[in-house]
Amino acid sequence: MKEKEIIQTIKSTLNSEYIGDDCAYLPDLGIVVTQDSLVEDVHFTRKYSSPYNLGWKSAMVNISDVCASGAKPVYLTIALSLPKNIGNDFVKEFYEGAKDACKDVKIVGGDITGSDKIYISVTAIGSTKGRKISSRSNAKEGYKIIVSGEHGSSAAGLKSLINGIDNPEFIKAHLMPAAQRKFSREIALNAECDYAMMDTSDGLADALYQIASASNTVMSIDFEKIPYNKKLEEFPDWKDLILYGGEDYELVAAVPEKLLKKISNYTIIGDVKHGSSGIKINGKFYSDIDSKLYNHFEE
Secondary structure (H helix, E strand, O other): OOHHHHHHHHHHHHOOOOEOEOOEEEOOOOEEEEEEEEEEOOOEOOOOOOHHHHHHHHHHHHHHHHHHHOOEEEEEEEEEEEOOOOOHHHHHHHHHHHHHHHOOOEEEEEEEEEOOOOEEEEEEEEEOOOOOOOOHHHOOOOOEEEEOOOOOHHHHHHHHHHHOOOOHHHHHHHHOOOOOHHHHHHHHHHOOOOOEEEEOOOOHHHHHHHHHHHHOOEEEEOHHHOOOOHHHHHOOOHHHHHHHOOOOOOEEEEEOHHHHHHOOOOEEEEEEEOOOOEEEEOOEEEOOOHHHOOOOOOO
């Protein structure tokens, strides 16, 4: 069973209006809530990731989800499940990494349990005060598709680690991603109309496809307009790394054109068009990209 099928089963079983975006938006409380988990030998291996790296990344991926909603990240809780051979030095270094990633986001609690390997589960809360919150279903025909930064670097970093290639810039992009707080803040504070926004944790193509599916539109992009580090071209599959690699934690948004004059540091990569949900890349239509994407539940 695929991850998206499991999510759909949960959503239909609970009949919940809150499931479907990076965060659950609770307007009566003025907050968004998100939760993400990192599992040893699924999302990371201690061979490549230091405790500091793990703390940083586990905090940052949740902060990124809050930013994708348009909310301001404010609080984090961290639950750690650790094997018996993990000592205090690991815990201290892990929380140093998480603290440095958080900056002004406060870590306010969590849980510690024993386990056969490392499991990290983080919950993040964001404030919606003064901000317009995004939804994947809000992309509309005529909107511009914009991204916050370069794509493909994290996937190149992972490949470099696995193959023992010295690529410090790409490796840092993989081990220590940065949430796009300024990009999110500028959009959420200045938006007057509905807009759609996601992070690219599962890849740029996946984010585009999720928005297209939720809003029943076509996300049409020009590949040549996607920003990327030119060193990526040293990899034979560099185009796939850009589209499908994932874990860059950049933001992609579909916004009305009039909003663009109020924000900075973005790249227009395409337009939202009318049609059956899917994505167009250089004019070629894709209604299903699952075969290209990472699936947690594949054998």
